[in-house]
Amino acid sequence: MVEYVENKEVIARRIARFFNDGDIVNLGIGLPTLVGNYIPEGVTVLLQSENGMIGLGPAPVPGAEDKDLTNAGAQPVTILPGGAFFDSAFSFGIIRGGHVDFTVLGVLEVDQEGNLANYKIPGKMVPGMGGAMDLVVGSKKVIAATTHFEKSGQSKLKRSCTLPLTASKEVDFVVTDVGVFAIREGKFILMEWFPPYSPEFILANSTADIVIAEDCKQGEIC
Amino acid sequence: MVEKPIVSAAQAAELVEEGMVVHVGGFLGCGSPDRILAALLARHLHDLTLVCNDTAVYDQRTGKINGVAPLIVDRAFSRVIVSHIGTNPETQRQMNAGELVVDLVPQGTLAERVRAAGYGLGGILTPTGIGTEVEQGKQKITVDGREYLLELPLKGDIALIKAKRADKSGNLVFSKSARNFNPLMAMACGLVVAEVEEIVEIGALDPDYIHTPSLFIDYLVLA
Numbered sequence: 182m183v184e185y186v187e188n189k190e191v192i193a194r195r196i197a198r199f200f201n202d203g204d205i206v207n208l209g210i211g212l213p214t215l216v217g218n219y220i221p222e223g224v225t226v227l228l229q230s231e232n233g234m235i236g237l238g239p240a241p242v243p244g245a246e247d248k249d250l251t252n253a254g255a256q257p258v259t260i261l262p263g264g265a266f267f268d269s270a271f272s273f274g275i276i277r278g279g280h281v282d283f284t285v286l287g288v289l290e291v292d293q294e295g296n297l298a299n300y301k302i303p304g305k306m307v308p309g310m311g312g313a314m315d316l317v318v319g320s321k322k323v324i325a326a327t328t329h330f331e332k333s334g335q336s337k338l339k340r341s342c343t344l345p346l347t348a349s350k351e352v353d354f355v356v357t358d359v360g361v362f363a364i365r366e367g368k369f370i371l372m373e374w375f376p377p378y379s380p381e382f383i384l385a386n387s388t389a390d391i392v393i394a395e396d397c398k399q400g401e402i403c
Numbered sequence: 404m405v406e407k408p409i410v411s412a413a414q415a416a417e418l419v420e421e422g423m424v425v426h427v428g429g430f431l432g433c434g435s436p437d438r439i440l441a442a443l444l445a446r447h448l449h450d451l452t453l454v455c456n457d458t459a460v461y462d463q464r465t466g467k468i469n470g471v472a473p474l475i476v477d478r479a480f481s482r483v484i485v486s487h488i489g490t491n492p493e494t495q496r497q498m499n500a501g502e503l504v505v506d507l508v509p510q511g512t513l514a515e516r517v518r519a520a521g522y523g524l525g526g527i528l529t530p531t532g533i534g535t536e537v538e539q540g541k542q543k544i545t546v547d548g549r550e551y552l553l554e555l556p557l558k559g560d561i562a563l564i565k566a567k568r569a570d571k572s573g574n575l576v577f578s579k580s581a582r583n584f585n586p587l588m589a590m591a592c593g594l595v596v597a598e599v600e601e602i603v604e605i606g607a608l609d610p611d612y613i614h615t616p617s618l619f620i621d622y623l624v625l626a
Contacts, residue, residue, distance in 0.1 A: 231510065232430045233583050248433070249567070249581035255431035255460060255490070266579055268586045268614075269430075269456070270518045273511030277531065296534075307498070307507075308489025309457075315511030315531045349534025 183377050185386075187328045188358040191375055194219045194402050196285055196324055196356050200226045207231065207276070207316055209286035210254040213326050216285055227264075229281055231312040233272045236264020253312065276312070277319035284320035286313060288355075290342045291325045293389045295352040295364040298344035310347060317348040329357035330386075338362065338369055340389045359383055361400060368392050373400035404605045407573040409623045415596045416442035418622070419451070419561055426517065426559035426588040427455040431490060432469030434581030435459070436565040436598035438626050443563075444473050453480045454517065454559055456510065456584050457487040458494040478502070484557065486510035509537060512554050514587060520556035521590025527554050562592035565626070566615070569599040570606070573620030574613045582614065589619040598624040 193215035200206060200220065207229045208214050217239075220226055228237035230252045237252060238259035246257035260266075267275075275281060290298040297317060300310040317323050327337050338355060355362040360383055361373040369391045374380050380393050416439060419425060429435025459470030472491050474480065482504040488494040497503035508516070515527045528551035532538050542553040564585040567578035575597055577585055589595050597620050 230580070232433070232580050234580050247579065249578040251431070251433045251580055253430070255433065260579070266577075266582055268577075268582050269510070269514040269584045270587055273514050277511050277529065307495060307505075309485065309487040309507045310509050310537075311457075311487040311489075312510040314509040314535065314537065315529075318531045318533075319511075346535045348531075 183382055185330055185359070189215060189328065191358045191402055192326050192328070192356050195361060195400060196326055197221065199324060199354070200224055200283060203227075204282040205229055205235070205280060207281050207284045207320065209284070209313070211287050213285040213287055214254070216326070229275060230258070231272050231276060231316065233269055234260060234264060234266050235275070236261040238264070273312070273315050276315050279319060279321060281316070281320040283322050283324060284316040285324045285326050286316065288325045288327045288337065290337060290339050290344050291327065291352055291355050292339040292342045293364065293369050294341070294367055295350040296342045297323075297325060297347045297352050298342045299347050301345045303345065313347050317351045322353045323351050325352050325355045327355065327357055329359045336387050336389065338387060338389045338391070362391070363394070370394050371397050373398055375400045375402065404572045404617070406571040406605070407617070407620055407623050409602065409625060412438040412442040412598070412624050413445070415439045415563070415622055415624050416446055418594060418596065419443055419446070419448065421448055421450050423560040424452040424454060424558070426562040426592050427453060427471055428562070428564040428583065428585030428588045429459070429470050430456050430580070430583040432459045432472070434565050434577070434583050434585055435470040436563045436596070436624070439563050439596060439598050439624055440471060440474060443479070444477055447477060448479050450481050451479050453483040453485070454557055455483070455485055456513065457485050458483060458491040461491040461493055463492065482506070484508060484513070486513050513557070514584065516554050516557040517584065517587045517591045520558040521587065524556060526556060528552070529554055557591065559588070559592035561594040561596070562588040564588050564595065564597050566597050566599045568601045568603060568608070569597060569620070569623050570603050570608050570617070572605050573597065573617035573623060574608050575599070575615040575620065576608060576612065577614050586615045589615050595620050596622045596624060598626050600626045
């Protein structure tokens, strides 16, 4: 029996290989931000930050922080040559208008209908949705990035979300540390598995409807 | 060209009255009018409504606090209309204790509601929030087979904003990601005070690169 060990790097590395050269990508706070570290050589993506910029660069060297230049998580960032700034209404015009190719965001729960919950645990934690609702509704493709199991051992891939939804039926892919899932016709479709886990392990440890794709393969993490 | 009064932060804060709806620029403290907010804090008002992207940062562990967060701690607001309160646990505490009404609005919807107020629109239609708690109590309108929520304009009594540079007439240039909600807030309120880092002569700013034209600005404060 394989024992599950959380591995966020695998998730970030795999998601980074979804993008095509020239894509506009928004990375959420936390785990999704790590994706930016693993964009393959030869692929250039323009990172959009909903507080009002495109062409987001890496963190500045210590001492070179600019009080007027932060990402949507309030961390100091830089802007790449060719980048641009704009106001919040324009920024969400880019997002809601369908001009972002991929949005990657973390989840509390994601279900087989493509519903996503990530902004509220009633009575416990209410950070607010920030830009997440607009990003999930407006982006061409939505990738949910999450460790596969909760601390309690429960799979985060649900039959049906129990928490308040961030958006209804908008998620296209879920990438976890055990595999890659597409969401189609009310089911999770297992596209890739990551060793040491197997499709059998994934099915045996899930309560949601998961179908193994005909061309399902072992995922390559490079 | 009419020159706008350059006032102190304290004089600017005097323009805010109990019961007002106050629009404040800034995003987690980046691009917020800090001198005016400090002067407003010193007045200890308690029945304001805040319209802002968020309630800024209050990290009780490190002591880091910025933007509107000190005003939240001082209980300046009876209601806040924001997209995010996750970096200021005091907002959540007051909300849970029933001391503060918090209206959470998706960030893009908040920006459009403020923009609609400034642009003279009766509302905007957005797909954001359909199928979530956000749709509760709102009118749904179908256009070309897609459902949208009718979201209403969000006008304010006074806007407190921050820019990098102004000329003496009040033309503004913002800086980098500190622009965020600032130009929107300036258009949505009857009275607008801009805190700026530099004030230059009229004509010194290139008209092609002015972000907010002078007509929206009533007072300038030097940061």
